[in-house]
Amino acid sequence: MDVTELIKKAAKAKEKAYVPYSGFYVGAALLCKDGTVFTGCNIENSAYGPTNCAERTAIFKAVSEGYREFQAIAIISDSEEVTSPCGVCRQVMAEFCGPEFEVTMVSCKGDYKTVTLEELLPYAFSMKK
Template identity: 50%
Template sequence: MDITPLVKSAIDARGRAYAPYSRFQVGAALETEDGRVFAGCNVENAAFPEGTCAEAGAIAAMVMAGGRQIRRIVVCGGGDTACTPCGGCRQKIREFAVPQTPVTMVSANGSVILVRTLAELLPDSFGPENLA
C-alpha cells in the first residue's frame, strides 16, 4: 500500500502544530478502513503539559467524522530520530486499531525512520475486547 498521501498529510499537520513552549512540532495522519485520511498536530498551552498530542487530534477528527477503525497511522516529528507515540497515544490508537496495525514514523522531510506494529509498540495491550 502506498503511504505517500498519509506521509504528506502528517508533514502538513506538523507544519500547523502549535508548540511555542517545547518547539517540538509533531503531525500525525491516520487512514480508516474505508480509505479516509484524518490528521492532527500537537497543541500546547501555557499550563504545560496540558496540551494534546498529534495522534489524539487525528483520532478525535476521525471519531467526529464517524470513523471507528484505524488501518494505519503515520507520525512525523523533527530530526532524524523516530518520534514514536507516547504511552497515552499508544493506548488511544489501540482503542481504534488492532495489534497488527502499522505505525510509521517519518522525518520532517518524509523519510521513513521506523515502522512498527501497534503490538510492538504496546505489547500485551488492553483493548475493548478485554471488557467483553
C-alpha cells in the same frame, strides 16, 4: 494509499502545530479502512496537562466524525530520529485500533520505520475481550 502519501499528509499537518513552549512540531495522518484520512498536529498549553499530541488529535477528529475502523498512521516531527508515539497515544490507539494497525514513525530527514501497534504496545490494557 501508500505510506509515502500518508507521510506527506502528516508533514503538511505538522506545519499547523501550536508549539510556543517546546518548539517541537509533530504531525500525524490517520488512514481509515475506507481510505479517508484525518490529520492532526500537536497543540500545546501552558498548563502542559491539556496539551494534545498529533496522533490523538487525528484519532479524536476521526472518532468525533463517526469513524471507528483504522488501518495506519504516519507520525513525523523535526527530530532527526524517527518519532515514536508517547504512552498515552499508544493507549488511545489500543482503544480504537487492532494489534495489526500500522504505525509509521518518520524523521525530519525522511527516514521511517513501520511497526504494528502490537509491537509498540505488546501488553495493552483493554476492557475488550
